[in-house]
Amino acid sequence: MMKTALITGTTGQDGSYLVELLLSKGYEVHGTKRRSSSFNTSRLEEVARAEGHRPDGLSLHYADLSDASSITNLVRDIQPDEIYNLGAQSHVAVSFDIPEYTADVTGAATIRLLEAIRASGVDTRFYQASSSEMFGSTPPPQNEATPFHPRSPYGCAKVFSYWSTINYREAYGLHASNGILFNHESSRRGETFVTRKITRAVARIAEGVQNKLVLGNLDAVRDWGYAPEYVEAMWMMLQQDQPDDYVIATGEAHSVREFVQAAFERVNLDWERYTETDSRYERPAEVDALIGDYSKAKRQLGWSPTTTFTGLVHRMVDDDVQAVRDEKAGRNVRVEL
Numbered sequence: 001m002m003k004t005a006l007i008t009g010t011t012g013q014d015g016s017y018l019v020e021l022l023l024s025k026g027y028e029v030h031g032t033k034r035r036s037s038s039f040n041t042s043r044l045e046e047v048a049r050a051e052g053h054r055p056d057g058l059s060l061h062y063a064d065l066s067d068a069s070s071i072t073n074l075v076r077d078i079q080p081d082e083i084y085n086l087g088a089q090s091h092v093a094v095s096f097d098i099p100e101y102t103a104d105v106t107g108a109a110t111i112r113l114l115e116a117i118r119a120s121g122v123d124t125r126f127y128q129a130s131s132s133e134m135f136g137s138t139p140p141p142q143n144e145a146t147p148f149h150p151r152s153p154y155g156c157a158k159v160f161s162y163w164s165t166i167n168y169r170e171a172y173g174l175h176a177s178n179g180i181l182f183n184h185e186s187s188r189r190g191e192t193f194v195t196r197k198i199t200r201a202v203a204r205i206a207e208g209v210q211n212k213l214v215l216g217n218l219d220a221v222r223d224w225g226y227a228p229e230y231v232e233a234m235w236m237m238l239q240q241d242q243p244d245d246y247v248i249a250t251g252e253a254h255s256v257r258e259f260v261q262a263a264f265e266r267v268n269l270d271w272e273r274y275t276e277t278d279s280r281y282e283r284p285a286e287v288d289a290l291i292g293d294y295s296k297a298k299r300q301l302g303w304s305p306t307t308t309f310t311g312l313v314h315r316m317v318d319d320d321v322q323a324v325r326d327e328k329a330g331r332n333v334r335v336e337l
């Protein structure tokens, strides 16, 4: 029988890939979108373009994670088999500027969803988008047994959501799982996260429409994977008989500096000539190194990453070069979905 899924954060990077994955598996997919004064569905437009039309199985609903009634109504009306809570104020640096909002949307909103499930009595499976940012200053490698020491309002909010998910599993027997995902990227990554900021700048510099790239801390180390592979792991978690928590990562570590270097190399430019640093892009508290140990996911889910660091950098740079060329040629036209 056809399954129904509800995804919060459908318009984000992961949401758009998860929509594609679930549609390809024959799901009826319901997603949330926020009211915005400008188009905010560009990633889903990419999905529509790939399909050649607006996907038949996809419905979008206006909702906001800060508005309990919108969340409760969706859960009650749709009665989904699976719920993926991907919506969040997901920018770590921004969470220092809007900590209370981040605590609400990235933290308390998870309780809103879990309560909506419990109160409506719907028989569903729940996925919480937990984050390696929760490990914060605890040294790598990090796995499911590693203690959390968050270093940002975002990280604190994600720890609240993580434990709330486990609490509802233990208290009410919900099939609720946490995916503790390390950084994952793609050409749909938000333009202000470091990888995309770099690849966009490199493409624009190579195409002669930008002069330099200004960054913060180049020494930070991250474990960067490829987003489409990570949404596959989310789905796998909800297909297990028992709910559980899993680290999803590559185990491969690189600094921001190495990412910059590899990206400029792709277009045959010297990174040092075009890159500057400015303290305005540094954070009040930094997470120095995140490197994931995904052996539990490999063992229990049969999940492993396949895209290499170099492969990821090349793909993102190439896609951004193409996007700049399309922009120059006036080929980027937005439509309502």
Ligand code: NAP
Pocket (backbone or CB within 6 Å): 008, 009, 010, 011, 012, 013, 014, 015, 032, 033, 034, 036, 040, 063, 064, 065, 066, 085, 086, 087, 088, 089, 090, 091, 105, 129, 130, 131, 132, 180, 181, 182, 183, 184, 185, 190
């Ligand atoms: P993203 O691109 O920033 O997408 C976030 C989504 O949440 C967007 O659809 C956004 O809507 C929506 N959203 C923001 N505020 C909301 C609100 N008040 N009500 C309803 N929706 C709201 O993030 P992502 O990279 O896809 O990540 C997906 C999830 O995984 C997030 O929870 C993130 O914190 C978590 N995560 C990400 C990573 C990673 O490396 N990407 C790693 C670990 C965990 P708009 O499009 O309208 O802004």
Ligand code: GDD
Pocket (backbone or CB within 6 Å): 090, 091, 092, 093, 130, 131, 132, 133, 181, 182, 183, 184, 192, 193, 194, 195, 197, 214, 215, 216, 217, 218, 220, 221, 222, 256, 281, 282, 283, 286, 287, 290
């Ligand atoms: N964004 C940004 N912009 N980061 C910079 C910059 C810059 O100009 N310069 C250096 N960095 C450094 C940051 O200080 C950080 O150490 C690293 O690059 C990565 O920053 P982001 O790409 O913003 O990602 P993040 O690691 O803070 O958070 C992302 O990954 C988390 C999982 O670990 C986000 O996707 C979170 O939502 C996610 O939970």
